[in-house]
Amino acid sequence: MSQRILLAIAVALGLLVIGLGLFWNPGQPETTVSPRGGDFTLQSADGPVSLSAFRGKVVLLYFGYTYCPDICPTSLVRTAAALNLLKPEEASRVVTLLVSVDPERDTLAHLKEYVTFFHPGMVGLTSSQAEVAAVAKQYGAFYAKHQTGSAAGYVVDHTADVYLIGTDGVLKERLPHVATPEQMVAAIRERLSVQ
Amino acid sequence: MMHKISALAVTLLFSAGVFAAAADNVSVQDPYVRLAPPGAPATGAFMVLKNAGDKDVKVVKAENSLSKVTELHTHVNDGGVMKMRPVQSIDIKAKGETVLKPGGLHVMLIDLKAPMQEGNVVPITLTFDDGSSKKVEAKVVRPTAPGMPMDHGKH
Ligand SMILES: [Cu+2]
Numbered sequence: 378m379s380q381r382i383l384l385a386i387a388v389a390l391g392l393l394v395i396g397l398g399l400f401w402n403p404g405q406p407e408t409t410v411s412p413r414g415g416d417f418t419l420q421s422a423d424g425p426v427s428l429s430a431f432r433g434k435v436v437l438l439y440f441g442y443t444y445c446p447d448i449c450p451t452s453l454v455r456t457a458a459a460l461n462l463l464k465p466e467e468a469s470r471v472v473t474l475l476v477s478v479d480p481e482r483d484t485l486a487h488l489k490e491y492v493t494f495f496h497p498g499m500v501g502l503t504s505s506q507a508e509v510a511a512v513a514k515q516y517g518a519f520y521a522k523h524q525t526g527s528a529a530g531y532v533v534d535h536t537a538d539v540y541l542i543g544t545d546g547v548l549k550e551r552l553p554h555v556a557t558p559e560q561m562v563a564a565i566r567e568r569l570s571v572q
Numbered sequence: 573m574m575h576k577i578s579a580l581a582v583t584l585l586f587s588a589g590v591f592a593a594a595a596d597n598v599s600v601q602d603p604y605v606r607l608a609p610p611g612a613p614a615t616g617a618f619m620v621l622k623n624a625g626d627k628d629v630k631v632v633k634a635e636n637s638l639s640k641v642t643e644l645h646t647h648v649n650d651g652g653v654m655k656m657r658p659v660q661s662i663d664i665k666a667k668g669e670t671v672l673k674p675g676g677l678h679v680m681l682i683d684l685k686a687p688m689q690e691g692n693v694v695p696i697t698l699t700f701d702d703g704s705s706k707k708v709e710a711k712v713v714r715p716t717a718p719g720m721p722m723d724h725g726k727h
Contacts, residue, residue, distance in 0.1 A: 446614040447647065448654045450606065451674045454715045487611050494609040519653055526658070534655040554654070554675075 412517030414540065414548025419476060419502035419512065422489035426474070426502055429546060435568045436472045436542040437561075440518040440535055442479035443491040448537050449475075450495075452554060456539060457496040459561035468498070470544075470569055476512060477503035478520040479533050516540050516548065543568045594700035597625030598664060603710035605694045606674070608684060614639070615688075616678035617696055617710050620671050623664040630661040633699040638688060639681035642696070646677045661701065674715075688712050 418427040428436065437456060441449035453475065460468055475492050477483040480503045483491075488501030503509060513520060520535035537554035541564055549568055552561055603619035617636075623629050634642045644662055648655045654675075662677055664670045672678050679696060688694075692712040699705040 443609070443612055444614065446608075446612070446680060447606075447616050447656065447674055447678060450609065450612075450715050458716070490610045491612065521653075523655065525656070532656050534650075534653050536652050537654050538652065554652075 412515065412540075412548060412551075414542060415515050416546065417508075417512045417515065419504045419508065420485060421500055421502050422485040426500060428474075428542070431472045431542075432546050433544050434470045434472050435544060435565055436474060436546075437565075438474050438476065438516065438540040438542060439537075440476050440478050440513055440516075440520060441537070442477050442533050442535075443483050443487060444479060444530075445533070445535075448535075448554070452537050452539065453492070453495040453499070455556065455558050456561065457499070458558035459565065460496055460498065462558055462562045463565065467566070467569055471498075471565055473499045475499060475501050476509060477501065478509055478513060478518075478535055480504065480506060480509055517551075541565070541568060544571060592625060593704035594623075594625070594627075594629040594702045595698075595704035595706040597627075598623050598629055598698075598700065598706060600698075600706065600708045603696070603708045604713045605681065605688070605692075605710045607690050607712050607714045608688060610687065613684060614680060614682045615684070616645075616674065616680055617694065618672045618674065618678055619708065619710065620669055621662070621664045622669045623666060626666045628666050629664045630701040631664070631698050632661045632701050634679045634696055635699075636679075636681055636694055636696045638685060638692075638694050640683035640685060641681075643680045643682060644677075645680045647675050649675075690714050 416427060416429045418425050439452060439456065441452065456473055460471060460473065463471065473496065477488055483503055485503065488503060492499035492501040518536050520533050522531050523534050524531050539552040539556065540548060541550045541552055543549045550564065552564055599622045601620040601622065603617065605617045606615050608615035621631065631644065634644060636642050644659050645656055646659050648657060662670060670677065690712055694710045694712060696708045696710055697705050698708060
C-alpha cells in the first residue's frame with residue numbers, strides 16, 4: 378500500500394519535472410514577440426561594428442536615443458555602475474552597445490560623445506531606419522516615434538531592457554529596465570563563467 | 573496699534589492655514605537637475621513636494637532660465653514600453669507628498685541654452701493652481717545609479 382503511494386508520488390513528481398521542463402522558461406521575455414537575437418552589423422563613429430566580432434565576450438545590448446531625457450540615462454548609468462563593479466579582468470570581457478533608434482537626429486559623432494559620458498567602453502551604433510528596425514525586430518525591442526505636441530519635438534517610445542548576449546553570440550536573457558547594477562553584475566558573471 | 577493687531581490677525585490666519593497660499597503650504601526637498609550628457613538637448617529636474625496644508629494642491633507650471641522651454645512630464649510604462657508624456661499638472665494631496673523622480677514625474681528642461689556644469693544651481697519657479705508660486709534652487713548633479721553610494725535619492 379505504502380509502496381503504491383510512493384509510486385504515485387514518484388509519478389507525480391516526474392510529471393511535474395517534465396511539465397516544468399516543457400513550460401517553465403525563466404529566460405523567456407513576457408512580450409508577445411519572441412526574439413531570437415543573432416548577428417548584425419551597424420555603423421559606429423569608428424566604422425562598422427558586427428556583433429560577431431565580440432565572440433568570447435559578453436555583450437550588453439540596449440536600444441535608445443540621445444534625445445531621451447530620462448529613461449536612457451537611467452539605464453546607461455545603471456549599466457555603467459555594473460561595469461564599474463566588475464573586476465578589471467571581467468570588465469575587459471564585457472562590451473556595451475547602444476543602438477540608437479533615432480538615426481534621424483543621432484549622428485555617429487554625437488552618439489559616441491553621448492555613450493562615452495556614461496562609460497568610456499560603451500559603443501554607440503546606428504544605421505539607416507530600415508537596418509535599425511531590422512535589428513530591433515531581431516531582438517524583440519519595440520520603438521515608435523510619438524509627437525508629444527511639446528517643445529521637445531518628437532519623443533521615441535521604446536522598450537528599455539538590456540539584452541544580454543553570451544560569449545557564444547547567442548541572446549541569453551533580457552534584463553528589465555529596473556535591474557539593479559548588482560543584478561546586472563550577477564547576470565554578467567553567470568555568462569562570463571561559461572566559456 | 574490697529575495695524576499691529578491686524579498684522580497679528582493675518583499671521584494667525586496664515587499659521588492656521590486658513591488663507592495660506594499653496595506656495596506656503598508646499599515645501600520642496602532634495603531638488604536636483606540631472607546633468608545632461610554632452611549634446612543632449614534636454615534633461616529632467618526632480619524633487620519631493622510636500623503639502624502641509626489640508627487642501628490638495630496642483631503644480632500647474634514650471635519655469636527656469638537655463639532652457640528655452642520648461643514642461644511638466646510623466647512616464648508611462650505601457651507593457652515595457654516607456655512613454656514620456658506632458659501632463660497638465662502635478663497633484664500634491666493634502667498632508668501628502670509627490671515624488672518627482674527618474675522614470676516618473678519630472679520637470680523637463682527642454683532646449684538647453686548652454687551646456688550645464690555639475691554643481692550649477694538652476695532656479696526653477698513652480699506655479700500652483702491658486703496662482704501662488706515658489707522658487708526652487710536645484711543643483712545640477714551627475715546621474716548615479718540607485719543604490720550606489722552617490723545615489724541622490726538616498727540622503
Ligand atoms: Cu520629460
